[in-house]
Structure formats: structure tokens, C-alpha cells
Amino acid sequence: MGEQDSTSMPEASEDQATLSVLPVRHGTRCHCAHCRISVFVVATPPPVVCPYCQAALVRIPHELPPLTPSLAQADHAERFQALYRKPPTWLVFLAAGFGTLLLAWAVFVQVTNVENYWYAPLVNLYSLVAGIFILSRFILASFYQAPEDRGIEPTVSVLVPAMNEEQAIGRTLDQIFAAGYPDAKLEVVAVNDGSRDRTLDEMLKAQSRHPNLIIVDFEKNRGLCHGWAVGTLLARGEILVCVDSDTFLFPGSLRKIVQGFADPSVGGIAGHCDVENARTNLLTRMQDVRYFFSYKIIKAAESVHGCVSCLPGCFSAYRRVCVLHVLDEWLNAKVWGEYGNFADDRSLTNLILRDYQILYDDEALATTIAPDRWRVYVRQQARWMRSYLREILKTSRFIWRKHPIPSLSWYIMMFLPLTEPFVILQAVIVSPLMRQTITLSYLIGVFAITLVWTLHFLQKTGRRHWWTGFAFTFTYMGFFSWQIYWALATLKGKKWGTR
16 A cells, blocks of 8 residues: 655635535545445545555546534533533532541552562562552643644544444544544545445435535445544645544644644644533443543653553544555554454554654543443453553563653553453452452552542532442452453454444
8 A cells, every 4th residue: 555645735725725614525436346445525626546556546526415504512611511510619528638637558568568578479569560660640740741832733633433323423423523633634534344334325314415515435344443544645634633533623722732743752642522412321421430540640641751552543633644655564563473453553553653753632621431231341442452462572672762761660660450350359358368358458458549649630620429439449450450361362362342
């Protein structure tokens, strides 16, 4: 697969400006029968050759569906207010004081029970290392600053791959066009990855509302990597913004996420995502708390030294030339000798991290739909764990060349998840049975750390379901920590699991 166009978009002509205002009822379908791929365009220049086989595309006129109202949510202030409220000051101080005292008690118990290291060395050593690691995340995150607004407005291509997303894809596309980025510098490429529902129909409806939307249709499912890749090859923007098919941007988010690219050493930037459907049930609420911690603490800490470990597919930006440079390597990645890139966003992040900085911008806001059924959630976590395992070893080969703090953190992250299930087993089951005693320092530490990050969530958002963070901790200890071994056993698995 080769590059097809220049990296900059031409200024919109007067005719194109007219097309963006007047309803356009006809477009062009550019089809490659050999690769079973079609590209639908209306107000944008049609591609000449297939991005895969480079054969000439056959152009076929197609009629757009009737014009329908935009699905973008108009009242963004109300939407933001639902996510971020200021909790009562007394509650914040009370919670912070209690959390601090409990954490100090956990440290005191850990230090004063040195003799227990002889009886349960793995549990106590793990507790000490894990506690220091998490505490370091909070300390580093306190130094985090979002990329400064430099006033730049590069050309932007937003890539939206989708499979079986008929319920959300229309609103996703409308929210992108409603984000306020200049029309002359924005294009959107939506990829229908062999959907079995009406995803393509919803994309075409959106195209009737937004004539500069480009639609790629894979007649057969190819996978997320190919969805991003074909979008990259068709794109003309300097910056690629990847948005999941069920992610909804806030106004100003596109303009904000590109500001960090004013620094030429930056190759990618993660935006901030909250859970759109957090109020659905316990599962979505606990994911909402976890998402906030993973962004505001983990990614913020990693961003201080420009070493964010994963640019999430839900909302992230890349410098296009950086993606083109590693595109073939990314698409042709092998797992145990077999082709198939399952890691997607994490693997692309780490390929670019070798030579560039990767940042996080907590002022570029979006929401995304999280799984609301346990079966889907379990499969999603298994896929993420496989991604983590595949990439953590690859990255360990070069991360030592980065700043020593993120390098040390990376190597710690390699070993903690592998040992954690046995630590939990020893602390909660083996010790009570064999020694008739519970490893109190470990349990106090787990409770204290969970309390601190859930109270941090309450302080920053005012969302009352902060307590569901404990549900995440308990389910992780009881089930999901062990999933890492299932991920190891099924490392070659390629199934998406959530579509």
C-alpha cells in the first residue's frame, strides 16, 4: 500500500463552498472489484486508483438518500454540566482527609510489619512496589500541564472506522462536523468495515448532510488496522485524528488536540474521553471511574515525559507523516509467525514512540460508549490484555533510551500484572487457610489506594457514583487479574469480541 496524495489539503474553492451549503443529491462511487472496496465521495476529489492494488477505480454515479436532520447534540453546555459538577467543599475536604489518613495507616502497617516479609515475601514486596508505583503516578500527574494553545490550525483528516454501529455512527459523524474546526481545513473519512447491519446506510445519510464526508466501504471485514490504513492513504490532512464509531466530540476538541503538534518532536496526542452511557448500570458507572483514573492520573503522569504508552482509538491524533513512515510495519506485524495486528492503537503508538514524543491533552474532550453487558466487557478486557502483552515486550527493547523515570515505570508495569494474581491468592486465600491470618497490610493498602483515586474522581467531577470504583477493584481482584493468563494462552487470537 502506497501513499496516494499530498499531505496538505487544497483551499476550498468557491464551488466547493457552495456545495457545503446547498443540498447535493448525487455523488460518485469509486469501485475496485478485485479488492472489493468502494469509495463514496460528493464534494471532495474522487480517488483515481485503489489504495490496495493501485488499479484504476471504476466511477459509478450514485444517488444520496433524502436529507435528514443532524443528530449532533445542540446543548453542549448541558452535556458538559452532566459530566463535571463541583461537589460540596466540605465533602471534598472530609474525603481527602480520610483518604490521606487511611493511606498513611497503610504505609505505617507496611513499614512496621517488617518481620512479615519472611512469612509472605511476595505479598509484602509486591504491596510495597505497587504502592510506590501508584503514589508516583499521583505525584507525576500533579506536574502535568496540557499542551499550550499555540493558535495553529493545520489541515485535519478525521478517520472513523466502524463495524455494526448503525445506532451511533450518524451522531458520531455529526458531532465531528459540529466540533467547530474550519471547513476548508477539515475532512472526514468514515470506513464501513464489512458491517452486517445498516451502518453504511447511516454513513450515506450523514454524507447527504455533509458533502465533504468520504465513505470507504469494505465488502468484507478487514479489521481496524486496515480501516485506519485506508483512511491514512486517502487522507490529505497534515494531522490524522482517530475517532471511534461510538465517540462524540465536544466543540473545540479538534482545535485543541492539534495544538501540541506545534512541537515538531511530538508524533501523537491522546484526547480525554469520559463514558457517555455512565448512568446505564453498575458496569458502565465503574468503567467511568476507571476511565477517569486511567486518563487523569496514568496518562497525565506519562505525558510529563512525553511517553504516553497508548493513544486510545476512541479519540487520539497522529502526525500523518509519522503514521506513513511505520504503516507497512504496522500492517504486517506478526504474532508467533502469523500475520495479524490485534493490538491496533497500542502497537501504532509504540511504533511512533520510538522516535517521537507522545502526549495527552485533557482539554480535548469527548465521550464514548462503554460496554453495558458483562459478557461484552469480559471479551473487551481480554482483547486489551492481549494487546498489552504483545506490545509491552516490544516496547521494552527501546524504552530504556527514553527518560529514566518512564523507563523504570515501564519495566515495573511488565512484572506487576504477571505476579498480581498470585499475590491476591496468597493474601486472601492461602494465608487465611495456612496461617489463620489475613495479610492485613495488603488489604488495607488496596482499600486505601482505591479510596484515594475514587475520591479524586469525586473531587474533580462531582459524579456521585465514585463508590463504584470499589466494584472495579473487587471484580479485578476476583476475576480480571487472572485474565492475563488466558490472554497469554490465546495470544494469537484475532477475534474482536465486542462487535
